[in-house]
Amino acid sequence: MVADNSRIPLWPLPLLLTLLFVVAAHAAYLLSIQGGHVPACIPYLDGCVSISRAARHGWGNHLFRLLVIPCAVLHALVWWLSMRWLRDGRVMLSLGVVSAFALAVYATFLGTEGDIYRFLRRYGVIVYFGFGYLAQLALMRRASAAKALPPRLIVAMSWISIAMLMLGVANVAAGQLAPDPAMKDRWENIFEWWLGLLMVGWYAVLAVGWRxxxxxxxxxRRDPL
Incomplete structure (x- = not known):
């Protein structure tokens, strides 16, 4: 006999993913400033520090790992739920899960020393952004074809994706054109902060759509007979 039949909304999951990453990056930066590990600035404008450096030392590093590793699990869960929601999309799921795993690897080894760990961190963040971006494009394509989301939300997601692509192109251009290595680093840091914000902000729009x-x-829940 059925005793209870309840519904658990899914929209808080992508929203929580967004909030965890935003809080992790900014709180870690504040703790690193307090600990004297990094300079204080507005990283979105000044680019004095990258996300990785902001979360590499002391209590900031511990907090970043504590929040971002569960965030990576939420990434994978959201992509699995997206496949079930759209009733297909194995490639989309594969891209999303690889992105989530890369984020977990990046967070796990952030702050460790050694060439191997440096390699894992560097390519972990590259794979996270690259595969995550492709998974987002795949979801938008399938959701648009199936009319699973309102058109205005697809448009909002598309604008975020275009902005991320433009930032990626600008980052490559800055690396080639900036004559001063210090200026090059500043521009790359600025692009990294904005790219990270846009990447997780996309999931906030997905949360609105799911809601x-x-x-x-x-x-x-069934009572025992």
Whole structure:
């Protein structure tokens, strides 16, 4: 006999993903400033520090790992739920899961020393952004074809994706054109902060879409006979 049949909304999951990453990056930076590990500035404008350096030392590093590793798990869960929601999309799921795993690797080895760990951190963040971006494009394509999201939300997601692409191109251009290595680093840091914000901000828009679609999982609890 069924005793309870409840619905758990799914939209808080991508929203929580966004909030965890934003809090992790900015709180870690504040703790690193307090500990004297990095200079104080507005990184989105001044580029005095990268996200990695802001979360590499002391308590900031511990907090960043504590929040970002669960964030990576949420990434994978959101992509699995997206595949179930759209009733297909194995390539999308594969891209999303690889991106989530790369984020977990990056967070795990951030602050460690050695060439191997440096390699894992560097390519972990590259794979996270690259594969995550491709997964987002795949979701937008499938959601648009299936009319699974309101058109205005697809447009909002598309503008975020265009902005990320432009930042990526600008980052490559700055690396080639900036004559001063210090200036090059500053521009790369600025692009990294904005790119990270846009990447997780995309999931906040997805959360709005899931809320509007009333997506939820059903949980049935049965009394023993």
């Amino acid at each position: 509007k679609q009333h997506l939820a999982v059903h949980i049935e």
